[in-house]
Amino acid sequence: MKLRALQQMFFDARSKTDDRLLSQLVADRKVAPEPGLSIYRNAYHARLVEALENDQKLLARYLGDALWPQLCTGFIGKNPSPYSWLRNFGDRLPAYLRRTEPLSQHPEIAELAQFERALLDCFDAPDATEPGVAWGAFAGLAPEQWPGLQLRLVPSLQLLSVRSNGIAIWRGLKAQSAPPKASLGASLGTPTV
Amino acid sequence: MFPCAVCKKAVIAHAPSGLESAPALDWLEITSENFMVAGGKPRHYLDAIRARYPLEMHGVSLGIGGTDPLHKTYLRALKQLMLHIEPAWVSDHLCLTGVNGLNSHDLLPLPYSEEAIAHLSDRIGQVQDYLGREILLENLSTYVEYSDSAKPEWEFLTQVSRRSGCRLLLDVNNIIVSARNHGFDPEVYLAGLPAERIWKINLAGHSDYQHYVIDTHDQDVPDAVWALYESAIRRFGAISTMIERDADIPPLEVLVSDLGHARQCHALALSGAAQ
Numbered sequence: 001m002k003l004r005a006l007q008q009m010f011f012d013a014r015s016k017t018d019d020r021l022l023s024q025l026v027a028d029r030k031v032a033p034e035p036g037l038s039i040y041r042n043a044y045h046a047r048l049v050e051a052l053e054n055d056q057k058l059l060a061r062y063l064g065d066a067l068w069p070q071l072c073t074g075f076i077g078k079n080p081s082p083y084s085w086l087r088n089f090g091d092r093l094p095a096y097l098r099r100t101e102p103l104s105q106h107p108e109i110a111e112l113a114q115f116e117r118a119l120l121d122c123f124d125a126p127d128a129t130e131p132g133v134a135w136g137a138f139a140g141l142a143p144e145q146w147p148g149l150q151l152r153l154v155p156s157l158q159l160l161s162v163r164s165n166g167i168a169i170w171r172g173l174k175a176q177s178a179p180p181k182a183s184l185g186a187s188l189g190t191p192t193v
Numbered sequence: 194m195f196p197c198a199v200c201k202k203a204v205i206a207h208a209p210s211g212l213e214s215a216p217a218l219d220w221l222e223i224t225s226e227n228f229m230v231a232g233g234k235p236r237h238y239l240d241a242i243r244a245r246y247p248l249e250m251h252g253v254s255l256g257i258g259g260t261d262p263l264h265k266t267y268l269r270a271l272k273q274l275m276l277h278i279e280p281a282w283v284s285d286h287l288c289l290t291g292v293n294g295l296n297s298h299d300l301l302p303l304p305y306s307e308e309a310i311a312h313l314s315d316r317i318g319q320v321q322d323y324l325g326r327e328i329l330l331e332n333l334s335t336y337v338e339y340s341d342s343a344k345p346e347w348e349f350l351t352q353v354s355r356r357s358g359c360r361l362l363l364d365v366n367n368i369i370v371s372a373r374n375h376g377f378d379p380e381v382y383l384a385g386l387p388a389e390r391i392w393k394i395n396l397a398g399h400s401d402y403q404h405y406v407i408d409t410h411d412q413d414v415p416d417a418v419w420a421l422y423e424s425a426i427r428r429f430g431a432i433s434t435m436i437e438r439d440a441d442i443p444p445l446e447v448l449v450s451d452l453g454h455a456r457q458c459h460a461l462a463l464s465g466a467a468q
Contacts, residue, residue: 001341003260003303003304003308003309003312004260004292006304007258007259007260007289007292008292010301011291011292011293011295011297011301014297024339025338025339025340026337026339026342029338029374029375029376030374030375030376030404030405031336031337031374031404031405035336036336036337036374036405037336037337039336039405039407040299040301040336043299044297044298044299047298047299048298051298080295080296081291081295081296081297082295082296083296084226084254084264084267084296085226085229085254086226086253086254086298089298122233123233123234123235124232124233124234124235124236125231125233126231126232126233127231127232127233127236155231156233
C-alpha cells in the first residue's frame with residue numbers, strides 16, 4: 001500500500017468504528033493488531049482530554065464528572081485538530097459550546113470557557129515593549145498634557161463581549177467558593193486576590 | 194565528561210524554586226512547542242534557564258514522516274526559537290503525526306519500507322537545509338507493526354540516518370518497550386545500529402501490563418533499561434544522556450541522583466568493569 005494511503009488509514013483508525021487498518025498489520029507479534037491499535041486509540045483520546053483539562057480546569061469543575069467527559073468526547077469527535085501545536089487544540093471549544101445543544105442553552109458555560117481561554121492567551125502573548133503606567137502617574141500630569149494624551153494597550157489585552165455572569169462564576173470557582181447561580185446580564189463578580 | 198540532564202517537564206515542575214539551587218546538570222532539554230510563543234511567562238522562564246544551562250530542543254510536532262507538505266509556519270517558529278536559544282541539538286521523532294491537514298498529536302509509526310526511507314530522506318534534507326544544521330531523530334515505542342515493513346526497525350533507522358545525514362536520538366526505554374511488544378531481542382537491535390550516527394540517549398520508565406508494555410514516562414528507570422543502557426554505552430561510547438520523566442515527578446534531587454547512576458554506568462561500562 002502507498003505510504004500516504006496507509007497514513008490516512010491509520011489516522012482514520014482513531015475512530016473506533018474504522019478497523020480497516022487491522023488488515024495492514026502483522027498478526028503474529030506478541031501484541032496482536034487489535035489491542036495494539038486500541039493503545040493508540042486510547043492514547044489519542046486521553047491526550048486530547050488532558051489538553052482540554054489543562055486549558056479548562058474550572059470549566060471541568062463547573063460541569064462535573066458526568067458532563068465534562070461527555071463534552072470532551074463530543075468536542076474531540078467533531079473537531080479533529082488542524083493545529084501543529086497541541087496548545088491550540090482547545091481554541092474552538094468556546095465556539096463549540098455556543099452552538100452545540102444542550103449546553104448552548106446556558107451561555108455562561110461558553111463564556112466561562114472563553115474567559116479561561118483568553119487567560120491562557122494572555123500568559124504567552126507578546127511582551128509590552130514599553131513599561132506600564134501606574135494609576136498614580138496620571139495624577140501627576142499637568143492639565144495641559146491631557147488633551148494630547150494617547151494610551152497604548154498592552155499586547156496581551158483582550159476584549160470579551162459577554163451577556164451572562166460566566167466570569168462571576170469563574171471567579172467563584174477560582175476562590176473555591178460556591179459559584180453564583182447562572183444568570184443572563186453581564187456580571188464580573190467580585191475580584192479575587 | 195558525559196553530559197547528562199533530566200527532562201523538561203521535571204524541571205518545569207520544579208521551576209523556579211528547584212533551579213535556584215542550580216543543581217548539577219550539564220544541560221537541559223525543552224519541548225520546543227512549549228516555547229514557540231510570542232512572549233510572556235514561558236519565554237521569561239526559558240531565558241532565565243538558558244542563562245544558567247545549555248539547552249537542547251526536542252520537538253513532537255515536526256511530523257517528518259508525514260506526506261502533507263512540511264508545515265512552513267511550524268518550521269519558521271522552530272528556527273526562530275533555535276536562533277534565540279542556540280541549542281546544542283534540535284531533535285524530534287521519526288514518525289507520523291497527521292495527514293490531510295489534521296494532527297493526531299501523537300507519534301505514530303511508519304512502515305519500514307523503501308518508499309518510507311526515500312520519502313524521509315527527502316524531507317529530512319529539506320528540514321536540515323532550512324535550519325542550516327543536522328537534526329536528531331528518535332526511535333519510537335510502538336504497539337503495532339505494518340505488513341508493509343520489509344526490514345527490521347534498526348535497519349530502517351540506519352538507512353534513514355545514512356541516506357539523509359540526520360543523527361539518531363536513541364531512546365533505550367523505547368527499544369525495551371517495542372522489544373517486549375513485538376518480540377525481538379534488544380541486543381540485536383543495538384548491534385544493528387550505526388555507532389557513528391548516535392548522538393544522544395534517552396532513558397525513561399514504562400508501565401508493564403504483562404501482555405504489553407506502554408511508554409508512560411511516569412516510573413523510575415527500570416533495571417532492564419539500565420542494563421541495555423550499559424550495553425549501549427559499551428557499544429557506542431560516551432553518548433550524552435537524558436532521563437525523561439513526564440508524570441508522577443519525584444523531587445528534583447531524586448532525578449539528579451538518577452543522573453549520578455547514569456554517570457556511574459558510563460564509567461563502569463567504559464572501564465570494562467560492567468562486562
